[in-house]
Amino acid sequence: MNKKIEDILELFQQINNIPRCSKREGKISNWLMDWAKEQKLEVVRDEVKNVLIKVPATKGLEDKQTIIIQGHMDMVCEKTPDSSHDFSKDPIENIIDGDWLHANHTTLGADNGVALAFGLELARDKHIVHPPLELLFTVDEETGLTGANALKDDFLDGRILLNFDSEQEGIFTIGCAGGKDTEISLPLNYEEIPNDFKLYKIEISGLMGGHSGQDITAHRANANKVLARVLQSIKEKYFFNIVNLSGGTAHNAIPRDSHAIISFKSGNYKNIKGIVQEIEKVIQAEFADTEKSIKIKLMESNRDYTRSFTKDTTEKAIDLILALPHGIKDMSLEFKNLPETSCNLAVLEVEKDSLKIISSQRSSKMSVRDYLTKEIEAVAKLSGAEYKSGGGYSSWRPNTDSKLLEKCKNVYKQKFGKEAKIEVVHGGLECGVIGAKYEGMDMISIGPTIENPHSPQEKLYIPSLIKFWDFVCELLKSF
Numbered sequence: 001m002n003k004k005i006e007d008i009l010e011l012f013q014q015i016n017n018i019p020r021c022s023k024r025e026g027k028i029s030n031w032l033m034d035w036a037k038e039q040k041l042e043v044v045r046d047e048v049k050n051v052l053i054k055v056p057a058t059k060g061l062e063d064k065q066t067i068i069i070q071g072h073m074d075m076v077c078e079k080t081p082d083s084s085h086d087f088s089k090d091p092i093e094n095i096i097d098g099d100w101l102h103a104n105h106t107t108l109g110a111d112n113g114v115a116l117a118f119g120l121e122l123a124r125d126k127h128i129v130h131p132p133l134e135l136l137f138t139v140d141e142e143t144g145l146t147g148a149n150a151l152k153d154d155f156l157d158g159r160i161l162l163n164f165d166s167e168q169e170g171i172f173t174i175g176c177a178g179g180k181d182t183e184i185s186l187p188l189n190y191e192e193i194p195n196d197f198k199l200y201k202i203e204i205s206g207l208m209g210g211h212s213g214q215d216i217t218a219h220r221a222n223a224n225k226v227l228a229r230v231l232q233s234i235k236e237k238y239f240f241n242i243v244n245l246s247g248g249t250a251h252n253a254i255p256r257d258s259h260a261i262i263s264f265k266s267g268n269y270k271n272i273k274g275i276v277q278e279i280e281k282v283i284q285a286e287f288a289d290t291e292k293s294i295k296i297k298l299m300e301s302n303r304d305y306t307r308s309f310t311k312d313t314t315e316k317a318i319d320l321i322l323a324l325p326h327g328i329k330d331m332s333l334e335f336k337n338l339p340e341t342s343c344n345l346a347v348l349e350v351e352k353d354s355l356k357i358i359s360s361q362r363s364s365k366m367s368v369r370d371y372l373t374k375e376i377e378a379v380a381k382l383s384g385a386e387y388k389s390g391g392g393y394s395s396w397r398p399n400t401d402s403k404l405l406e407k408c409k410n411v412y413k414q415k416f417g418k419e420a421k422i423e424v425v426h427g428g429l430e431c432g433v434i435g436a437k438y439e440g441m442d443m444i445s446i447g448p449t450i451e452n453p454h455s456p457q458e459k460l461y462i463p464s465l466i467k468f469w470d471f472v473c474e475l476l477k478s479f
Contacts, residue, residue, distance in 0.1 A: 004121075005465050009094065009101070012117040016092035016109055021077040022143040022250075024088070025049055028073045032116070032137055039124055048139055048150040055123045055133035064131030064479055066158035069122060071115020071165055072141035072430065076250055076454040079106040081205060081257060083456070102459040110460040111453040112141065115164035118472070130476035134158050141165075141430055142252060142454075144181065145393045148433040159440050160404055160479075162472070163431050166447035167214070169464035170416075172408055173445035174399065175424035176432055177213065177339075177362040178369055180392030181251050182376050184357040186320055186385040188350070190307040191241075197263040197308075199243060199301040202230055202276065206293035209256030211454040212344035213362055213427025216254070216328060217337075219290045223247050223258035224345050226283055228321035230296060231260060233279045235318060238272055240264035241308035242317055248347040251360040252428075253454040255346065261301050263308050273298045317355055320383040321348070324359060329372060332364065332424075339426045341368050343376065357385075362426060364395050396432035396443070398424055404442040411475045416467070446472075 020028040029049040036043035042054040051073075057064060077087040083105040093104040102108055119135040122128060134156060138147030166173045193199075204223040208215075224247040234240060240262045247258025264272065280296040287294060309317065326345040332338040340363060347358035359376050363369035373389050380387040399405070405422070412420040431443045448468040449461035 001462070002466050004469055005462065008117050008121050008465060008469070011120050012113055013094050015113045015116050016094060019088055020074055020109070021087050022074040022140050025073045025139040029139065032073070035120065041123060046150065046152060046155060048147055050139055050147050050151065050155070051137045052155060053123060053135040055135065057132040058129045061129070061131045065160055066132040066134055067130070067476065067479060068134045068136055068156060068158040068161040069119045070136040070138070070161055070163045070430065070434070071112045071119060072138045072147065073116065074140055074142050075109035075111065075113060076107055076142050076253060078209070078249060078253060078455055080456045096462070099462050100459045101462055103456070105456055107454065107456060108458040108460060110450045110458060111167065112165050114448060114450070114460065118164055118469070122472070122476075128473055128476065131479045138430060142250065144390060145428060145430055145433050148430040149393065151434065151437055153437065156438060159438065159442060161431065161434065161441055161443040163429060163443060163445040164447050165429055166445040167450040167453060169447070169449045169461070169468050170412070171421045171423055172405065173423055173425050173429070174402065174405060175364070176396045176429040177364045177426045178366055178393055178395035178432060179360060179362045179428045180369055180373050180389055182359045182361070182373055182380075182387055182389040184320075184359065184380040184385050184387045186317060186355040186357070186383060188353050188355055189310045189313045191310050193241070193243070193263050193306060193308050196265055198266045199261055199263050199303060199305060200269070201299050201301040202227065202260045202262060203295070203297045203299070204230070204247070204258040205297075206295045207256040208291055208457070209254045209455045210452060211427060212252045212254050212342075212346065212360055213425065214453065216342045216344070216426065217339060219287065220254055221283065221287045221291050221294060222326050222345055223255040224321060224348050225326050226296070227258040227260055228318055229283070230276060230279050231262070231318045232322060234272055234275050235315070237275065238264060238268050239311070240314070241311065242314045243305045243308045244350050245317065245348050245355060246350070248358075250454070251346045251358050252344070253346065254344060256455065258348065261303060261305065316383055320379070320385065321345070321357070323379050323383070324357065324376060330368070335424050338424055340364050341372060342426065343372060362428065364424070364426075366395060393428055394432040394436045396429060396435055402442055402444070404444050407478060408444055408446070408475060411478050412471060415471055415474050
């Protein structure tokens with residue numbers, strides 16, 4: 001393996017040794033501060049723990065424009081159902097498998113730990129020729145870009161920004177969607193479980209999941225929507241009450257797993273199991289090209305519950321989940337094969353006396369994002385649920401006349417003898433927020449190849465690290 005890549009992966013493992021789930025970035029923020037001080041670099045931190053490391057220019061280039069290298073500290077913390085990993089304390093295990101790096105039944109955190117590792121290696125390698133650098137590492141990108149939103153007007157000096165949060169080497173991203181989340185709370189009424197009822201668990205598992213922006217076009221099943229279909233199919237023929245519901249883990253991850261605890265007369269078990277097996281075949285056939293491991297199981301539950309939702313509340317919960325949209329709403333007319341607008345029915349969770357549902361909306365057009373949010377709020381209102389939508393984050397409108405884009409295209413072609421691909425993505429990037437805060441910011445998003453982010457199948461293509469490193473070094477030298 002290339003020695004430089006070994007150095008970067010060694011830094012990445014140090015980063016992965018530190019717990020850094022979204023909203024829990026205190027330890028990694030402290031580590032970055034300490035690392036910069038050990039390297040004798042100027043470093044500052046703001047109130048939300050965003051870190052800015054200032055790297056002096058190569059001698060003779062002090063008067064050149066400052067370049068910002070930007071990434072986020074946090075990661076989506078997902079694991080397989082059989083994993084005992086504790087994201088609050090256990091290090092992520094980096095496993096090399098041929099040309100790929102992955103973790104042990106968890107997300108790898110290459111999104112966006114690789115950006116941190118690359119930035120730090122750029123700072124400590126004295127052989128690289130570069131103008132003044134600002135390494136900007138933000139918090140809480142994955143759950144709402146709150147770190148970028150909190151940046152103060154005077155925090156950055158540079159007006160050229162290289163975001164290292166893209167996931168395909170050789171592709172330059174010049175625009176992204178904006179987003180907004182809606183939290184819905186359906187009041188729950190309970191009743192005692194009849195003595196002749198038993199508890200059973202319906203489990204949806206084995207789905208691919210994935211990034212709700214990047215993978216929304218991949219025709220992957222949503223475990224929460226599948227669960228609602230199963231419950232509806234049973235309800236059409238047999239009476240039952242819901243006892244508990246749970247599915248999904250993050251607003252920007254397509255749910256892979258979901259389950260319900262329900263109660264019904266044990267004499268109906270055989271027939272209800274037949275319904276579950278039949279709907280399993282239907283779902284498997286619908287997603288035969290994209291989901292190879294869908295499993296829908298009905299089994300006895302050993303949980304100790306004494307009450308269930310009432311009949312009316314059970315029906316309302318099922319109808320609400322069925323009615324809430326998921327998936328692509330519109331495709332872009334401006335960019336081929338790009339979704340313009342979508343939503344992700346992300347999380348189901350019972351909290352005390354309410355069913356909490358999180359929906360995440362995306363669009364490249366802010367007015368359409370807000371209109372879709374109003375539609376979702378209307379569905380919630382009709383069901384008798386309360387709702388609250390966040391302020392969201394801005395889209396990043398493409399600038400095809402960007403001087404930075406032109407420079408990147410020229411350097412890439414000279415370095416590798418071929419054209420880089422230019423694209424706009426449906427995911428959210430901090431460039432949208434930062435560009436709205438700092439007038440005149442020229443930005444591009446680049447990165448090595450990462451597959452299946454936001455899922456335990458996340459993996460990093462090691463050969464792409466070499467090309468990405470070589471390109472970034474050549475680009476910085478060109479300034």
